[in-house]
Amino acid sequence: MAVMNTNTFEQSASRAAFEKSVPVLITFAPNWRARIVLMRVVGAFLILSAFSMWLMPGSVMGAEVWPIKLAASMMFLIVGVSLLTIEVMDSRPDAYFDPIRREVRILQKNENGRPQTVLRRSYDSLGGARFADDQVELFDVDGSLLMKLPLQSADVSSALKGQLSQNVTIFA
Known part of the structure; x- marks a missing residue:
């Protein structure tokens, strides 16, 4: 017992x-924080650039420039969104x-x-x-x-x- x-x-x-x-x-x-912050800042800049290129008052809206401007803004938008949403797999x-x-x-x-x-x-x-x-x-x-x-x-x-x-x- x-x-x-x-x-x-x-x-x-x-x-x-x-x-x-x-x-x-x-x-x-x-230290991924600095890289992630940098990617997010660049992504936000690219998204703002994609929209602001259509709002600039001095931009030329010729028929030959419009497709190039559309392609550039779509590329900036896609790359910017992907940089904002990327997750780093370590x-x-x-x-x-x-x-x-x-x-x-x-x-x-x-x-x-x-x-x-x-x-x-x-x-x-x-x-x-x-x-x-x-x-x-x-x-x-x-x-x-x-x-x-x-x-x-x-x-x-x-x-x-x-x-x-x-x-x-x-x-x-």
Whole structure:
């Protein structure tokens, strides 16, 4: 009976530890914000140009110029709308640290944009981890570098360090 109470206590303690730990997702995404903003600005400019070329007071409306002007404005409109609505598909993988399964998964997006697991390693199979200011290096059991991951913030670093410290050796 005492053994059962001890197991119940250990299960509730481990359940409390799982409730406090959160999964950590680290993305390898480059800085697409500047590119997206630039594409949106150019798209808006092209759409305004497509309409404004018909409103310019000094434009010549000769019969030979009208088809060229129509084709140019349609091209500006189509390219501008496509630049405004484009979504960047980044094929870089994501690293997902799962505290419940105690594993790290590398997820890569397939051609449909759905993530697929390409690598799965349990925390027990990792040799160690070294945290720097803006990155974490994970090592294999033989000491070789397994992966180097960028960290977005100090909060992500502390959450990941708290998650890995229970199962993986943290190098100084």
